[in-house]
């Protein structure tokens with residue numbers, strides 16, 4: 001099974017209602033590392049799909065956006081990750097636009113499925129927001145709420 005995770009408020013804590021903007025600010029949610037290690041031991045492939053629209057507003061650079069997601073991918077043993085730095089209301093040229101990769105669009109999920117060789121029936125997306133659930137719906141894959149996913153021993157059927 002391919003298990004794709006959202007990052008913010010799924011794997012790492014937000015701070016006062018905003019996502020972590022620096023590597024030092026990123027703190028993994030309790031239990032995430034252990035559960036992900038268990039999933040890998042069971043033979044599952046892990047990945048992350050993360051909107052990083054803050055780069056489109058200049059809150060951090062595109063390189064920083066990738067470093068933030070890469071740090072968490074390494075921590076959970078994810079095989080791959082996808083990032084979208086676009087935001088339609090952003091101000092940074094090039095990134096200030098809508099994208100098929102920006103959730104709730106399904107582009108990142110479809111890319112990871114193709115990159116890692118999994119079909120829709122063998123993929124689960126885990127997230128904390130309605131945009132995450134909608135992205136899963138548009139990609140045709142199962143969705144699990146992060147809190148429920150990490151509270152349960154078994155994968156959602």
Ligand SMILES: [Mg+2]
Nearest residue numbers: 006008009128
């Ligand atoms: Mg989130």
